[in-house]
Amino acid sequence: MKPGLLEVMRMNRICRMVLATCLGSFILVIFYFQIMRRSPFGVDICCRKGSRSPLQELYNPTQRSLERVSPPWLELSNTAVLHQMRRDQVIDTCRANSIVSRKRRVLTPNDLKHLVVDEDHELIYCYVPKVACTNWKRLMMVLTGRGKYSDPMEIPANEAHVSANLKTLNQYSIPEINHRLKSYMKFLFVREPFERLVSAYRNKFTQKYNTSFHKRYGTKIIRRQRKNATQEALRKGDDVKFEEFVAYLIDPHTQREEPFNEHWQTVYSLCHPCHIHYDLVGKYETLEEDSNYVLQLAGVGSYLKFPTYAKSTRTTDEMTTEFFQNISSEHQTQLYEVYKLDFLMFNYSVPSYLKLE
Numbered sequence: 526m527k528p529g530l531l532e533v534m535r536m537n538r539i540c541r542m543v544l545a546t547c548l549g550s551f552i553l554v555i556f557y558f559q560i561m562r563r564s565p566f567g568v569d570i571c572c573r574k575g576s577r578s579p580l581q582e583l584y585n586p587t588q589r590s591l592e593r594v595s596p597p598w599l600e601l602s603n604t605a606v607l608h609q610m611r612r613d614q615v616i617d618t619c620r621a622n623s624i625v626s627r628k629r630r631v632l633t634p635n636d637l638k639h640l641v642v643d644e645d646h647e648l649i650y651c652y653v654p655k656v657a658c659t660n661w662k663r664l665m666m667v668l669t670g671r672g673k674y675s676d677p678m679e680i681p682a683n684e685a686h687v688s689a690n691l692k693t694l695n696q697y698s699i700p701e702i703n704h705r706l707k708s709y710m711k712f713l714f715v716r717e718p719f720e721r722l723v724s725a726y727r728n729k730f731t732q733k734y735n736t737s738f739h740k741r742y743g744t745k746i747i748r749r750q751r752k753n754a755t756q757e758a759l760r761k762g763d764d765v766k767f768e769e770f771v772a773y774l775i776d777p778h779t780q781r782e783e784p785f786n787e788h789w790q791t792v793y794s795l796c797h798p799c800h801i802h803y804d805l806v807g808k809y810e811t812l813e814e815d816s817n818y819v820l821q822l823a824g825v826g827s828y829l830k831f832p833t834y835a836k837s838t839r840t841t842d843e844m845t846t847e848f849f850q851n852i853s854s855e856h857q858t859q860l861y862e863v864y865k866l867d868f869l870m871f872n873y874s875v876p877s878y879l880k881l882e
Contacts, residue, residue, distance in 0.1 A: 579648060582822045583608075608806070612802075612806065614871070619799035632800050634695040634702065636695075636797055637695040637702065639651050639653075639693070639795050640693055642694055642709070644669070645669065647708060647710060648823055649709045649712070651711070653715065653721075653795055654725070654788040655728070656714045656715060660832050662690075664820075664831065666690055666691065668825065669692070677829075694706075706801065710822065710823075711803045712804060713792070713807070714806075714812070714816075715808055716808070716809035717809070719845055719876060720841070721789075721809075723767075723844060723845045724840035726770050730743060739761060742786065743761070743764075746762070746769050747759055747762055747764075749773065750776075771856055772856065775856060798870060817830055845878075854882050
């Protein structure tokens with residue numbers, strides 16, 4: 526009996542998905558090798574002796590999983606297709622902006638200080654401040670602690686940020702760095718750039734306890750951006766306005782003076798996605814699902830989940846809209862240019878509240 530129209534349409538749709546995924550994978554591999562030839566790091570997928578690595582689980586699901594569906598290629602789930610699309614988006618953006626994105630052709634160990642390594646589960650996580658990095662550092666402490674920790678939420682936030690509690694890729698020798706970049710599954714989490722920026726401003730400049738940021742950055746911002754600033758404001762730096770913060774970020778003198786602080790540095794500059802091929806790009810907007818997918822690939826999803834606790838003070842899109850109301854269209858345009866690669870690379874559209882020139 527001939528298949529009905531709906532069945533034919535469904536089969537055609539699945540075939541297109543499979544073909545697109547396979548083609549996307551081919552492009553990904555070719556481009557990955559092109560990038561890596563311009564850096565000191567090679568690429569290969571290898572596995573732990575006697576067990577499957579997260580890379581294998583991501584790109585080549587186990588036969589046990591395949592046996593649950595018929596025909597087997599239906600295993601190309603919506604999740605797998607979604608993450609393939611995210612990888613392709615990064616690749617396409619790097620290609621389209623090759624002059625900017627590959628201005629630096631070789632990475633140094635110092636560029637790898639944000640990449641946290643888990644030897645036991647063969648994972649590399651590039652942490653981005655203001656994108657749930659505290660909870661992900663807690664998870665990495667559980668994964669690398671070899672039984673020392675079991676519940677990530679029992680780890681105090683300040684302990685999660687102690688550098689000695691996690692090992693980063695820059696602490697290895699060049700051959701060891703090469704091996705881990707070849708063999709481990711690399712992932713990062715991103716967030717809508719301006720929402721992340723407002724979150725950083727709220728945390729670092731509106732909370733009274735962040736005196737170190739007030740002294741180091743607040744006093745500098747007020748001195749440069751505020752006319753007739755009081756001596757108290759210049760001394761304390763604890764009342765920086767968002768408009769002043771934006772003016773500081775787009776000031777050419779700021780860019781020449783020193784790199785941005787990690788809390789408002791671009792993801793492109795922190796994690797170098799045009800030089801390092803990330804196997805999985807998680808998003809803040811789908812944080813729990815993407816995080817648990819990583820844990821599943823690492824083989825720990827049965828007993829370790831991403832903490833579901835959400836802050837009541839979390840920065841939202843509505844808050845971000847309000848903060849940008851008093852920013853001139855000229856400054857909005859200049860600020861967008863600073864974060865443009867992050868918007869494009871991670872498929873965030875231009876916010877509707879912006880008045881770009």
